[in-house]
Amino acid sequence: MTSPSAIQVINLTHTFATKKEEVTAVKSVSFNVAPGEFVVLVGPSGCGKSTLLSLIAGIFPPTHGKILLYGQEINGPSSRTGYMLQKDGLLEWRTVEQNLILGLEIQHQATREKIAHARYLLKQIGLSHVLKHFPAQLSGGMRQRVALVRTLAVQPDILLLDEPLSALDIQNKLYLEELIIQVLQEHKKTAVLVTHDLEEAIAMGDRIMVMGGRPGQIRRILRIPDEIRALSPMKARGHREFRPLFEELWREVERP
Known part of the structure; x- marks a missing residue:
């Protein structure tokens, strides 16, 4: 019998109601995250990345669909998740x-x-x-x-990271990338990171989910090659496959 996914997002839609209108931030989003996996969400501003992370954190309930953590549906904040912000x-x-x-x-x-x-x-x-x-x-x-x-x-079993390194200078950013990876691997944590930094996404993640559109949906999922994943974030940037992958990811994020 296989163990349940750490995170299951099932047909997730969320709509915010304002005084003037209703705005759907994410629509029909589904994906799984395996225990111990590091998944990164990227995409243009306004495509629902942070909303999706907040939904996983249980900060507010989805309008439609559901989220399961280790097979259990969540109805609010869970002690199994830790949330780190910018x-x-x-x-x-x-x-x-x-x-x-x-x-x-x-x-x-x-x-x-x-x-x-x-x-x-x-x-x-x-x-x-x-x-x-x-x-x-x-x-x-x-x-x-x-x-x-x-x-x-x-x-927590799951670490949710909403652009925690974006305000740092490059030296501190690289140091903390290394530190986060080290801590997650040592303590066998699952993680979901939201970032606008595509280099950071490739250097840290196991898989990258590219979001786009309004309402936001997952356009594409890229799996980072094993030879890059085996390296530290600093050394990964020097791998021969890093730059082609960055350019491919850039084109996907910039696609209308």
């Missing part, structure tokens, strides 16, 4: 340590063991020395690393 969302009046355990406190899981695990994760990414610092004392890259640990501290 803005780190750190609370300025709390120390790094207090920020790390915020999710645990909200879920009433701030046990001694889980707090110790959060500290361990912070040490693992080289930031144990800032435990008692406040967010204003950290650089942008450090803040995002803390946000990553805060997301992982609740030990």
